[in-house]
Amino acid sequence: MSNVIKIAIVDDNSFLINAIKEKLSFFEDIQFKYSAGNGKEIIQKLEQDKNIDVILMDIEMPVMNGIEATLEIKKRYPQIKIIMLTVFDNDENIFNAIKAGADGYLLKEVDPNGLYQGILETLSGGAAMTPSIALKTLKLLRNPIDFEIVDKEVEEVKLTTREIEVLEQLSKGLSYSVIAENLFLSPSTVRKHIENIYSKLQVHSKLEAVQKAKRNNLI
Template sequence: MITKIAITEDNFFLAKAVQEKLSFYDEFKIKFFAENGKDLIQKLEKDSNVDLILMDIEMPLMNGIQATEFVKNRYPQIKILILTVFDNDENIFNAIKAGADGYLLKEISPQKLQKSIIEVLEGGAAMSPSIAFKTLKLLRNPQAFENQKCEEEIRLSTREIEVLEQLSRGLNYNIIALNLFLSPSTIRKHIENIYTKLQVHNKLEAIEKAKINRII
């Protein structure tokens, strides 16, 4: 029986490297390549006859975790194996939460990749050893992860805090730029960084979260 696989990877050379690893096994057929999560979803809408997706995490437009959640909701029968270089706790936690069936590192050998794919297709959960160890740690002490995540979210630079304080006073970008002797484009960049670190989408959310966490 042939297993139809989609590879979602924004780096052409890494995608080809994965294809090469799979080329050793006649039971695998590459159905298509996708450059990011949005590209993947568009291709699945045209033809969802796919058994398994090998999914990168860091991609433009829509990352692998967002794409995993979408695919699992729309096409729950498709298995998803994360294949990435990122092994930090937050990615592992979010990928599992999104519904990933396994989490592998890109350094994996062709033999182990083949074994992992079969394991997932048979209903198992495949993980690189270091990922399995981190997952156990997360399960044993989820509170430590939440505390760590919270600390990471609110670690703003002195300049970002200054910009946020100015924002909280209702000042616009140009006035803030004058007050801090910076250009408006630099202020915009600081605000983008603040939104990313606080995981918010607008000024009001940023100010509210900063006040709750006593940043300003």
């Protein structure tokens, strides 16, 4: 490893990207290379320049979330360390991030020194974790079965062919009106299909619906 640590930041909130950059600006051996607004964009940027040591990755993002991006990046560039940097510390996110190959998991409220030490620890082969995350991870290791039960329940959900078509369009980030036009439906019919999808998958947002559908091979 060279003396300079090359960093990329992935977050759909430009204000938070600047806040992270500001935290890292205190450390002379940190070099910010570039940022991306979602998982798909960071993968495209890595194709152009994969000379990155650490990626600080948000979880909840449009187009492709941080967990999906982590899985893909780890397949292509296993040498790049990925630290999830998020406001979310729920058990399912932690579980899925670790399964995807994340090297660390810090909350965005981490102070500059904590973030810097987490980066150094990860590059040294450790796993940077906010204490509360580490505690949750231990609990998950002791009782890993919960999410398998959740996934099994979702797998048993059946969507109609039309609902799957709507969900596929939704996963591309298209608006209701564009989906309606593409599928020759009225916007109100599209909205009704999406309500049915939310109900069947037991989710409350577009992102959750797409994540669960992909995880269970519905789309």
